[in-house]
Amino acid sequence: MTSKQRTIRNNLVAYSFIAPNFIGFAIFTLGPIVFAFALAFLNWNGSGHISFVGLDNFRKLTVDATFKSALKNTIVYTIGTVPLTMICSFLLAIVLNRNIRGRNLLRTVSFFPYVASLVAVAVVWNMLFNPAKGPVNMLLTYFGVPEKSLPGWAADKNWAMITVILFSVWKNMGYYMVIYLAGLQGVNPELYEAAELDGANKWQQFIHVTIPQLSATTFFVSVMLTIDSFKVYDQIYMITQGGPGTSTLVLVYDIYNTAFISWDLGYASAISMVLFVLVLGVTLFQFYMGKKRQ
Secondary structure (H helix, E strand, C coil): CCHHHHHHHHHHHHHHHHHHHHHHHHHHHHHHHHHHHHHCCEECCCCCCCEECCCHHHHHHCCCHHHHHHHHHHHHHHHHHHHHHHHHHHHHHHHHCCCCCCHHHHHHHHHHHHHCCHHHHHHHHHHHCCCCCCHHHHHHHHCCCCHHHCCCHHHCCCCHHHHHHHHHHHHHHHHHHHHHHHHHHCCCHHHHHHHHHCCCCHHHHHHHHHHHHCHHHHHHHHHHHHHHHHCCCHHHHHHCCCCCCCCCCCHHHHHHHHHHCCCCHHHHHHHHHHHHHHHHHHHHHHHHHHHHHC
């Protein structure tokens, strides 16, 4: 066997291991993505005649009040969820990185909402924040909040988005706490010793050692949180179903309604393209800012 034949054989063996995964990816992921791009320029209800409409689906976006509301709500949700989740998970990691009693139990309890069934935790959350008989409003009443001033939470259009944001932060901060814990445990202890020898107190060590050493971790968390926030659907579905009205309607929920309730697959694909460009643009901006800070 020549050297060329041996190389070809080795390549075929390697490709045979890759092929099953690649075929599955091409059929179930790459193919639908390409089809969605094409579908954004078509009119199709899923079973009837497919017709080319050019940019009509994108023109429709400019006058669609529901889409504009969903876009605004998605941005509001992202702005509210990302920094709050990062702060809570970071502070939780700082506390649980210390040698305190019951640390392992507290870590487990903090991580549990992330792995628990979304249906179960959403039901519990709705019970806790029930405007009429929920323990949260009962506690607020006990502390002197007038009944007329009690929040309506998910039933009130002015409080529904806040409720969803708080739920998302509570459910996800345990996961990102674990990531921050891994980053904290990777910080070289000698840096703290050197800072202490230079006269730095605990707060100065936190500002000038801990935070800079976690910059890569923070960047990763911010990117992942931002992408997940733009793609949010399940929390919205379980807590508010996009209501009251359109106060918590987000882009992915709007895509679902347009595609599988109204059966306007072309227009739903156009909304998907807007979401894709939005996520891509924000992610590239985050990478640009991350490189600039380096």
